[in-house]
Every structure is written in structure tokens, then in C-alpha cells.
Amino acid sequence: MRGAELYERVINAPGLMDLVGAFGVGVALIVLAAMLLALGRFRTFARCIGVAGTMIIMLTLFVIHEQTVEEKAGQYVTVTRYRFPDPTRFQVRVALLGLPAAAAIVMVWELGAVRKRLRSSVPDHMREGRKLLLHGLVDGALAEYNKAVAIAPYLGEARLQRGYAREAKGETELALEDFNAAIENDPQLVLAHLHRGRILTEKGELDAAMNDYDKVMALRPNDPECYLNRGVCLARRGQIDEAITDFQRVLKLTNHTDYAEPARYYLQQLGGADPLPPPRPAPLATSNGTVALPGRTPATPEAQS
Template identity: 50%
Template sequence: MRGIEFYDRILDMPGPSAIAQLFYAGMFLVVAAVLLLSLGRMRWLARGLGILGVFCFMLAMFLIHEQKVVETKDDHVTVTHWRYSPAMRFQVRVALLGLPAAATFLMMQIYWSMQRRQRSAAPGHIKEGRVRIVKGDLDGALTAFNEVLRTSPYLGEAYFYRGTVHQAQGRNDEALADFDQALRCDPQMAGAYLMRGRLLTERGTLEAAGADLDRYLSMRPSDVEGYLHRGLCRVKEGRDAEAVSDLQRVLKLTNHSDFAEPARAALDALYEKVPSAEETEALSPPDVPIKSVLDGLPKYDEQAEVEAQEKLAGGPANGSESPAASSGRTLPPH
């Protein structure tokens, strides 16, 4: 009995002012947590403050529900009753049951809204990462792409660019894993096939590299870099004739030093190895029809216009003959 009396005495110690202060503290903590979450800063601290605020609310309501008052009638009679009315205690009981669910729902709504906002900012982070790659800031680019993948783990483009950063840093295992994930997210990402084919060629996995480069060239049949790396891959495979064809096509398509010099060096080595390979004819570049905006404009047909005028006039316009008729008449002899 002494334990129960001690427990009741502890619960009855906080007065109405202390309970009100608990409510104020809980409100302050919850508002601070919502503000931090909406700004996307110190998320773990914000979650802790939100949990502590909800705990303050629940403790205050628990005290309202459990506090009692002991009244002494005389030396032999004491009366114990609840401090607050039955109606208030019922409302507090309902709140104690519903507050955790309401707080969880509110926090989830805030979390989902944050996720939507951060996903909408993903293109901006990708653009920032690409700019940092051009400037040579690989660590900054990696941070930008990691930020994108933290909120959008399904975005193949972010995996692809992060793989290029890993490759530039010499972390080929991480780069290969990123290219694999990029193609799982987006099988039509042509650049990932090229970069993965280059890595696999360097590792000596030539069959898989050739398959990736073939897939890349089927998607971009006029790309010089694809023919260069497929030619280098075929050199390592020992498919000399096909390698010569790809490398000669590189020289036929461009004279850019980044592509032409490696292709020419590889061709010279092949010519020394197989003199007859020099007679191999390069395949022609794929014919890609170039459409002009003028093709969509209506064509003016002078003959059709003259015939239309004659039809409306019932004969040759203004007594003159059509060009077709005049061109077919012979002049009388002098």
C-alpha cells in the first residue's frame, strides 16, 4: 500500500500551472521539429524534438487523467476523488489514444512533402553535378549526385553520372556497379552501354564489352567514339578485319585528335601485324536522312497554275497560249 500511496503522491504533485507548462513545451518542440523538417536541416534532431514534444503532450494529459484529490472530513474520514471532471477525463483518454496516431500521420505527411520537393529539385542537382565535372570538382559532383540518389534512387541518369565520376577517380568497381544500376533503371540509356563497354574492355571481359558496344552503336549508329572503342575491343579479341573496318570508319568520320590518333595508332599496329589488312575497305558511314524545314512548305507548280486559269476562263488566258502549247508549235518557214 505504501508503494501505491507514493505513486499517487508523485502524480498529484504537479499542479495546473505545471501541466500548462508541459503543454507549452510540447507545442514549442513540435513547431521547432516541423520547421527543421520543412527546411531539410538537422533531420535527426528534428525527429527527436518532435518525439519529445509528443511525449510532453501525453505526459500532461496522463497527469490530468490520473490526478486525485484527498479531502479530510474529520479525524476518521477521508474522501478521495478525481481532480478533474469525468467529461474532461474522457476527452483526455480519447486524446491519449489518438495523439500518437495523429502525430505519426502528421510526421509522415511532412516527410512525403519533403520527398516530393527534393525529387523536384533532382534535375537542378544533376545539372550542378555536370557543371562541377566540367570544372574538375569531382568531389562536389559526387556530393550532388549522391544527394539526388538519396531522394530518387530510381533515377538512372544520376547513377550514370556518378559512375563517370567514380571512373574519373579511378574507382572502377564502383563505376561499374553504377553503370549496371543505371541500365537496370533505364535500359535505353545509351551512354551507360558505352562507358560499361570501355570498362569491361580494360578489364579483359571482351565478349560482354563487345555486346555493350554493339548495343550502343545500334542506338547511335553514327557515333565516332563507339566505333573507336569497339575497334579497340576487337583488336584485343583478335578480330583484326572487323577491327580495321571500325577504325577506318573512325578516320573516315572525323579527324578530331581524341579519336583519330588512337584509331591511327591501332591501325598502324594492325597493318604491321597483318599487311593484307591495309586493303580492307572501311564501311561507309550510315546514311542518316537530313530533313529540312523547307520540305514541309507547299511547292509552287507553274504548269498547274496556268491550267487552272485556263479552266476557269474556258480557254487560254487573255488570248495567249499556255507555255506547253506554245512550246509544242513549230514556226512557219521563211
């Protein structure tokens, strides 16, 4: 059997009811896909059956356009003509061209709706992450922040919060990457500069840390936490007088124990007096619970006792 004959046999095999049934199946699949997408359920499955429904409809229209019938025009003459009239075939051609375009428009619209819905969920992930981190559930908080960053990688606040979680988990380098990204996306994020400065101080990159502290000072000139951490950075650089000034500034700004006690402790070390018991936690403390300062020998826990 020649190819042309096989093609005609296959094309002409479906009857009118078969075509109506196939068209109905395609429409039903598209409607089901639209309902699932609207409900936000089984999205991948919904997209697949939507594409399948569209393909079934297009195949049905193509068959309608191509089907032929044979008629006897005389005793010895057989005429082959298209089964459906020209106006119908013209409408089919228009549909074959328009249906893919319509499907593409629907998919783009659906993608935009999904993105909008996902973006609206970012505050929920951020809120849940903060709650979990507050209760010490670092892994759970990190999972929530990962979701927020996956949806909105350009959001500086999401990067900042994930940096907190990574820092709390001890993943300093990953936290630094998040603080870098947070600052890149939002240079005005004071806390990102502050936390990055503290990590850079711990790493010994003191000049870079000072740049971050200077940025914080420009944005928030009376921040006791910044003065405290900048004081430690200055002390490590050997700028003892400037460090003392920063620690004294902390005491003028606040009596909050998180800042005042470390400032008094560092002032005692820099002044050469007997140090006070190191506060808990002591920012930028060494592994033995003391702070290493240039030109000073930190008191050991045994000496303090």
C-alpha cells in the same frame, strides 16, 4: 510507504496551474519543432523537441485523467473521487489515443516532404558535379555525385555520372560498379553501355564488351565512338577484317579528331604501314602509348621518333 500511496501522492502533486504550464510548454515545443522543420533548419534537433513536446502533453493529459481528491462524506467517512468530471476524462482518453496517431501522421508527412525536397536537389548536385568535372576538379565532382546517388540510388543518370568521375580518378572497378548499376536501373542508357564496354575491353573481358557495343549499336546505330571502341575490341579478339571495317566506318561518319585520328592510327597498324604518331589521348592505349593488337607488334615511342 506503499506503492499505491506513493503513486497517488506523485499524481496529485501538480496543481491546476502546473498542469496548464506543462501543457503550454509541450505545445510551444511542438510549434518550435514545426517551424524549424518548415524552414529546413536543425532537423534532428527539431524532431527531438517535437517528440519531447508530444511526450509532455501526453504525460500532462495522463495526470489530468488520474488525479483524485478526497472528500469527507461524514464524520468518519472519506470518499475518494476523480478531480475532473467524467466528460473531461473521456476527452483526455480520446486525446491520449489520438495524439500519438496524429504525431505519426505528421512525421510521415514531414518525412515525405523531406524526401521530396531532397529529390528536387538532385539536378543541382548533378549540374554542379558536371561543372566541377569539366574543370578537372574530380574530387569535388565525386562529392556532388555521391550526394545525388545517396538521395536517388535508383536514378541511372546519377550512377552514370558518378561512374565518369570514378573513371577519371582511376577507380576503374568502382566506375564499373556504377555503370552496372546505371544499366540495371535504366537499360537504355547508351553511354553506360559504352563506358562499361570500354572498361571490359581493358580488362580483357572481350565477349562481355562486345555485348555492350552491340547494345549501343541497336540504340544508336551511327555512333562513331562505339565503332572506334568496338574496332579495338574486335582487333583484340583477332577479328582484324571486322576491326578494319569499324575503323573505316568511323572515318565515314566523322572528321572529329577525337575519333578520326585514332581510327587512322589503328588502320595504319592493322595495315602494316608505318604508324602515325599516336593521338592524345588514344583510347585503350597501353602504358607505353601504343595499342596492343592480336598478331601485331605495336610500334614503340622510340621507333616512332
